[in-house]
Amino acid sequence: MKILTTAKKVVDVELTIHVENGAIVKDGLQYVINAWDENAVEACVQLKEKNGVDTTLVSLGSGDNTDMIRKCYAMGIDNAIHIDDPALENADSFVFAKVLQKVYEAGDYDLIITGKQAQDTDSGQTGIILAEFLGLPCVSNVIAIEVIDDGKIKVSRLGDLGTEILEVTLPAVITVSDGINEPRLPAMRGIMMAKKKKIQVMDLEALGTSYDEVGGGALKSEVAAFMESEKRQGGQKFEGDAAEITANVVGLLVNEAKVF
Amino acid sequence: MAKVLVIADIKQGELKGSTAELLSKARAIGAETAVVAIGSNIESLAKDLADAGSDTQYIADDESLALFSAGPYASCVVDAARQSNANLIWFGFSEGGKAMAPRVAAQLEAACATEITDVVLEADQITVTRPAIANKVIQKVKINTERLVAVVRAGAFEAAEGLSGTRNVVKLTAPEADLKAVIKELISDAGGEIDLADADIVISVGRGARDQSGVDLVKDLAHDLSAGFGSSRAMVDSGLMAHNKQVGQTGKIVAPALYMAIGISGAIQHLAGMNGSKTILAVNKDPEAPIFNVADYGIVGDLFEVVPILKEEINKIRG
Ligand SMILES: Cc1cc2nc3c(=O)[nH]c(=O)nc-3n(C[C@H](O)[C@H](O)[C@H](O)COP(=O)(O)OP(=O)(O)OC[C@H]3O[C@@H](n4cnc5c(N)ncnc54)[C@H](O)[C@@H]3O)c2cc1C
Numbered sequence: 001m002k003i004l005t006t007a008k009k010v011v012d013v014e015l016t017i018h019v020e021n022g023a024i025v026k027d028g029l030q031y032v033i034n035a036w037d038e039n040a041v042e043a044c045v046q047l048k049e050k051n052g053v054d055t056t057l058v059s060l061g062s063g064d065n066t067d068m069i070r071k072c073y074a075m076g077i078d079n080a081i082h083i084d085d086p087a088l089e090n091a092d093s094f095v096f097a098k099v100l101q102k103v104y105e106a107g108d109y110d111l112i113i114t115g116k117q118a119q120d121t122d123s124g125q126t127g128i129i130l131a132e133f134l135g136l137p138c139v140s141n142v143i144a145i146e147v148i149d150d151g152k153i154k155v156s157r158l159g160d161l162g163t164e165i166l167e168v169t170l171p172a173v174i175t176v177s178d179g180i181n182e183p184r185l186p187a188m189r190g191i192m193m194a195k196k197k198k199i200q201v202m203d204l205e206a207l208g209t210s211y212d213e214v215g216g217g218a219l220k221s222e223v224a225a226f227m228e229s230e231k232r233q234g235g236q237k238f239e240g241d242a243a244e245i246t247a248n249v250v251g252l253l254v255n256e257a258k259v260f
Numbered sequence: 261m262a263k264v265l266v267i268a269d270i271k272q273g274e275l276k277g278s279t280a281e282l283l284s285k286a287r288a289i290g291a292e293t294a295v296v297a298i299g300s301n302i303e304s305l306a307k308d309l310a311d312a313g314s315d316t317q318y319i320a321d322d323e324s325l326a327l328f329s330a331g332p333y334a335s336c337v338v339d340a341a342r343q344s345n346a347n348l349i350w351f352g353f354s355e356g357g358k359a360m361a362p363r364v365a366a367q368l369e370a371a372c373a374t375e376i377t378d379v380v381l382e383a384d385q386i387t388v389t390r391p392a393i394a395n396k397v398i399q400k401v402k403i404n405t406e407r408l409v410a411v412v413r414a415g416a417f418e419a420a421e422g423l424s425g426t427r428n429v430v431k432l433t434a435p436e437a438d439l440k441a442v443i444k445e446l447i448s449d450a451g452g453e454i455d456l457a458d459a460d461i462v463i464s465v466g467r468g469a470r471d472q473s474g475v476d477l478v479k480d481l482a483h484d485l486s487a488g489f490g491s492s493r494a495m496v497d498s499g500l501m502a503h504n505k506q507v508g509q510t511g512k513i514v515a516p517a518l519y520m521a522i523g524i525s526g527a528i529q530h531l532a533g534m535n536g537s538k539t540i541l542a543v544n545k546d547p548e549a550p551i552f553n554v555a556d557y558g559i560v561g562d563l564f565e566v567v568p569i570l571k572e573e574i575n576k577i578r579g
């Protein structure tokens with residue numbers, strides 16, 4: 001069985017992000033693997049350990065992705081592809097999904113595992129759109145994957161009424177939630193081996209497609225401007241005798257906030 | 261003229277609040293309104309759907325639709341979108357909505373935007389506002405297609421008073437089942453609990469509660485106040501709280517009148533799920549905890565001491 005998994009390099013959300021003139025100030029930003037993609041990679045590696053599957057990672061974007069990919073290698077991924085093309089700079093989810101479609105079609109994969117959302121877009125669309133493009137079944141927000149046989153997997157997803165358990169025919173697309181696993185810290189041996197591994201880097205043309213074919217020239221949506229989010233102001237903080245301050249706060253909830 | 265199709269949020273046969281909120285917004289922008297309801301034994305909802313402010317009600321009522329299945333459900337939405345010729349297709353915030361919206365958009369070749377907090381129509385240009393990067397920035401997104409499929413963030417729109425619509429039911433034929441992703445079982449969340457999405461008060465417990473005794477203490481307060489009972493991820497990871505209780509960027513997004521964060525540090529991923537709440541109360545023993553930067557009222561103290569007092573004081577007031 002062959003699994004394709006996706007990883008996006010995203011801005012580190014733990015750091016402060018400044019906006020100026022409608023754009024994010026790039027100076028001082030740091031980039032990391034998208035947290036949910038780390039879960040996707042971990043899920044792949046666990047399937048590899050349990051079921052002996054072959055794992056390929058793909059990342060789309062322009063610029064250097066080496067550190068991120070090496071990290072995934074160190075976690076246990078077998079092969080990695082980086083589609084490096086300036087045309088992907090302002091891409092929307094449909095464009096990314098189109099490029100992923102091309103990557104999928106160039107291989108012979110049984111399963112695609114993506115993160116449920118990218119931390120920079122918070123969109124949660126790419127994997128689901130990819131499945132639509134490919135005409136494959138798709139389950140999103142997945143917290144468990146189990147291989148039944150070569151043609152079937154069992155997955156659990158968090159739905160509105162509880163945990164839904166589904167049987168899915170392969171090939172399929174799964175998007176994972178962070179609840180699926182705790183990504184491993186790569187061991188030293190893995191880190192050393194990762195340094196030696198090759199990364200297959202190619203542009204859209206090498207992938208057999210073009211800017212126009214993936215919809216780069218006809219984005220369905222584009223970010224016109226970024227703004228600082230409104231910061232909530234902290235209010236009143238009380239320290240001291242628990243009974244006294246608690247009674248005080250309850251009084252404020254009643255008289256000031258009028259919630260009771 | 262704008263035509264809005266709202267996907268009714270139905271849980272266990274009941275219409276959820278988001279439906280009226282979205283229809284109110286549609287009315288406020290002067291749009292024609294339609295609603296699509298999907299499920300089994302839901303025909304009796306037609307009146308509620310009209311009363312919520314819709315002019316047309318598309319209803320897909322079939323036994324095969326009893327359990328959520330993204331494929332067939334999305335097909336019903338696409339069908340209603342085509343029949344109504346809606347250019348704005350809105351889901352309320354739910355896991356189902358998040359699973360369906362990109363499918364519907366792909367099938368309609370429409371743009372897709374999730375977690376939107378506003379939508380503006382000027383001439384033929386649609387623009388939406390939405391938070392991104394764990395709420396650290398706000399994006400203004402220009403929609404380049406005629407149609408937009410969107411998931412509206414919890415608490416973004418308010419339900420107007422005294423809306424009414426006209427009853428005009430259109431029945432949809434049930435689509436074929438998805439034989440490639442078959443739901444085998446639904447492990448239902450503990451029945452009878454208050455839905456986090458709809459609760460006026462949400463009380464969440466964090467790692468500060470330590471163990472089951474701490475969880476029970478906070479749960480007891482939630483029970484007393486008929487509040488939704490939520491959690492930080494740390495408590496989900498430790499197995500003390502169920503996955504579906506997680507509030508945050510990757511869990512539930514809530515915007516209640518009162519949110520209580522008990523023993524929660526206030527990591528940005530948690531804040532992303534609750535900072536739209538009207539009033540926030542935090543209890544934390546660390547005066548420097550980041551949760552105090554967003555809380556309207558902060559109590560610095562040991563939750564094991566504070567929560568029982570909180571309960572007693574509130575009960576006094578509520579009689
Ligand atoms: C991709 C990603 C997504 C995430 N999504 C979410 C999400 O959706 N929701 C979420 O919540 N987190 C999420 N997280 C995790 C988040 O970063 C934090 O780790 C988590 O919110 C911490 O939970 P906590 O506040 O309960 O625990 P901690 O950070 O450990 O805080 C515990 C707090 O309790 C206080 N405390 C301890 N003892 C007491 C006491 N006796 N009385 C009072 N206070 C006490 C401490 O001072 C401390 O502030 C996500 C992380 C990542 C990377």
Ligand SMILES: Nc1ncnc2c1ncn2[C@@H]1O[C@H](COP(=O)(O)O)[C@@H](O)[C@H]1O
Nearest residue numbers: 006007060114115117118123124125126
């Ligand atoms: N540029 C990219 N490279 C690799 N994977 C991506 C890229 N963009 C999106 N994805 C995948 O799609 C998921 C959802 O992204 P989004 O729709 O932007 O929230 C991410 O978690 C990734 O797994």
